[in-house]
Amino acid sequence: MNLPSLTFTRYPPHHLVSPLYSKLPKATARGKSVDSVAIEARNLNFSFTAKQTKDVTVLRDCSIRIPSGQFWMLLGPNGCGKSTLLKILAGLLIPTSGTVYVNGPKSFVFQNPDHQVVMPTVDSDVAFGLGKVNLADDEVRSRVSQALHAVGLSDYMKRSVQTLSGGQKQRVAIAGALAEACKVLLLDELTTFLDETDQVGVIKAVRNCLDTSEEVTALWVTHRLEELEYADGAIYMEDGKVVMHGDATRIRSFIEDRQSAYINQINS
């Protein structure tokens, strides 16, 4: 099995750059000091050539900057390039141009948990990501147990993945990311397939993880404005461009203003 290796540009670990588009939301976010950057992308462009069309441009000159230890959300209409940007940050896609820095180690959680969960039983799936580092079995057990506890699935260690609900599978996927003790979590529309209870359960699990560890940063792609209440900052995209970047409350009111303007336009 020869799978392509990952390729992405890395900045030096403590390289700091000035904020882009808007200033950083606060000097402190939820009591944590903001003194370093966890994710940064500069002038990213991404395009591909489809069979029937010519070049399709997905991202146009996107630049973002997310401070370390914060929970940020990425919003925008369908097809605006959110998931593509996230995959570039994860190293799953190579940008056409631009530079990317993501603090490591990082984890990517897919929108559909059936794509993320690769092992038949819960505990072995959570441990799968640890296979790249050679750890003692006791250490692995401890990490798996802690990760499952963090997402509220301590009693599900030996359960078959197939018997879990969508929300539980999603939490297993997050536990897999947490077990790796990663510094950056890249989360792609985790709540899409979930009911309201599971949506809150999953987002609280991520928030809880960030609150207990100062080093973990999360970037969460979503369509739901109500989830912004859990975020420290947000990025709004449209048509492959970053339109706004900054405080979650400001982004929320910006989107709500746009929605009301659109509704007024229809009604008039």
Add this chain to the structure above:
Amino acid sequence: MNCNHATFLLVSLPSPPPHVLFPKFHFSVPKKTLLTSKLKRNAILRIKASNDDNGQSANWSKWIPKDTFSGDKVFRLISSATASPIGQFVSSPTTFLHSIDPRVKLVWLLVLVVLPARSHIIMRFGLVAYLTLLSIWILPRNAWMDQLGRVYFLSALLFITLGLSSDGVPALVQSRTPPSVMTGLPNLPISLTGYSYVISKLGPLTFTRKGLSVGSTVACLTFTVFQSASLCLTTTTPEQLASALRWFMLPLRYIGVSVSEIVLTLLLSLRFISLVFDEVRNIALGIVSRRVNWKQLTVMETIDIFFNYFRRIFKNIFSHAEQISQAMIARGFKGNVDNHKIYFLSESSFGMADIACLLNLTVVIGASLLSEYYLV
């Protein structure tokens, strides 16, 4: 049976006569034809059967099932099927079989596959009874009823079919003993102990000792293979099974076999099976929810839907495979199995229960071997 079968293409009448037979599907007529447009629309295919013996028609045709095949029924059946594949691991209640070392279970499985074919009929039925009692004891009520019901039905079907058909071919052409008139020897005397080769006669069907032997062997083998595998799968996680297989295959490394790759492939396959089941069910559900009017479709249109169904299944499965491989890359798998450790977190250790199981197995094997000599 001297039957002549004839197929006629007829134009339809306002009220079809009672001998109009299955299949009664509409078909498309070429545009340029001598038939009028009205007749074209109403053209139907009719099959008629006649019997030369008495001139009466269609006596077999009433046996042909009508309206049994319908796309709607097929897709409804698929969409309502259970999402759980057969033999899924049951984590609770935890029984003593859950605590047995998976390597011991694999040895038991292997022995149970071999024994029914190599032991006396009493031993075969004894193994069936043993597995039945074990299943009832170990598994939850709904699980054992479901499993045993299916496996007993299949085994009974095989027993009846093979029992009655193994001597179905007339023995005249198979006889290896010349008749007594040719040899000048007297006929073989009737057994004084009551032995009879033919056990019972059911009309044209004969149930003989050969039928009993063949039927019981195949039925018991089927039962033990299916039920022991089900018992093993319901009490062992896929990872435990994979680790046991890995243990048995480790010596193969010395002849260049990539054991790690086989084990990882096995684990991924076990995970993927459930996704395939879900995909097959969900796409069928999607078709049912479209409320297709199957009666209005031509045969080709029905076939087209089925082809599209299979095409969609394969497309989605390949998409799943691609996404899973991407997820594996994102989770640190670089393509080399030897550089990515798979953790088997089960805490099974070889204990007294495992030793007792192996002793029990030795007794069963011994009894089976002795049965060949003493229970003739």
